[in-house]
Amino acid sequence: DTAVSQTPKYLVTQMGNDKSIKCEQNLGHDTMYWYKQDSKKFLKIMFSYNNKELIINETVPNRFSPKSPDKAHLNLHINSLELGDSAVYFCASSQDSGGSTDTQYFGPGTRLTVL
Amino acid sequence: GDSVTQMEGPVTLSEEAFLTINCTYTATGYPSLFWYVQYPGEGLQLLLKATKADDKGSNKGFEATYRKETTSFHLEKGSVQVSDSAVYFCALRVWDMRFGAGTRLTVKP
Numbered sequence: 001d002t003a004v005s006q007t008p009k010y011l012v013t014q015m016g017n018d019k020s021i022k023c024e025q026n027l028g029h030d031t032m033y034w035y036k037q038d039s040k041k042f043l044k045i046m047f048s049y050n051n052k053e054l055i056i057n058e059t060v061p062n063r064f065s066p067k068s069p070d071k072a073h074l075n076l077h078i079n080s081l082e083l084g085d086s087a088v089y090f091c092a093s094s095q096d097s098g099g100s101t102d103t104q105y106f107g108p109g110t111r112l113t114v115l
Numbered sequence: 116g117d118s119v120t121q122m123e124g125p126v127t128l129s130e131e132a133f134l135t136i137n138c139t140y141t142a143t144g145y146p147s148l149f150w151y152v153q154y155p156g157e158g159l160q161l162l163l164k165a166t167k168a169d170d171k172g173s174n175k176g177f178e179a180t181y182r183k184e185t186t187s188f189h190l191e192k193g194s195v196q197v198s199d200s201a202v203y204f205c206a207l208r209v210w211d212m213r214f215g216a217g218t219r220l221t222v223k224p
Contacts, residue, residue, distance in 0.1 A: 004158075033212075040216070041153075041202055041216070041217040041219075042214075042216055042217070043159075043204065043214040043217075045211060045212065048211070056211055090158055090159065092159075101147045101164075101166040101208075102147075102208070103149070103161050103164060104161075104212055105161070106151075106158040106159040106160070107158050108157055108158040109157070109158045
C-alpha cells in the first residue's frame, strides 16, 4: 500500500557511470517531483512533472534528466556521475501543481554514493 | 523570492519537556504552510499544515498556527517523547514548495 515508492534504496557507483532511480506513485496524483537532500539535510527541488510536461527545472545540470513514461512514474536518469552528486534523492507527488494547498507526499529516498 | 527560515538545531530535550521550533517565512503571494517530519532513514512525512491566516494545524500532539501578522508558523508540542526524535522541516507553498533547512530534535529519556 506504499503511496510513493522508489528504487533502489541505496546506490553505490563509480564516478563517470550512468545510473537511474525509479519512482512510482499509486495516489492518482497529477504531479511528481524530484528533490535532492544534501548532507546537511537541505532540500532542493530539481524537477516537477505534470501530465508528462516539465514545469519546473531549478538550474540542475543537464546530466540529470527526468523521464515520465506515464502519470504514475517519474524516473531520474543521471549521466557521467560526479562526486558532488552524492546525496539522498527524494521523489514526491501531489494532486495538482497549481494548488498552493496541495500536500506533497514523499518517497523513502534513494541514497546515492559516488566513489 | 519565497523562503522559509527556521531555528537552527540541534535541539535536545528531556522527555515530557515543552517543544517550540520557530519558523518564519517570506512570500509574495498567499502561501500554505507545512511542517514535515523526517525520522532517521526515512522520507519526509506531512505532520500538519495550515492554508490561511489564523488556521491552526494539529497532529499527534503537535500544533502550529498560521500568523500572518508575524509571518510565522511555529511548531509546538506540550510534552515530547523519545519517539519524536527526528528532523523537522517547515515549508511554504505558493506555486512550488520551499523548505527550511530543517531542525534536528533529540529527546532523551
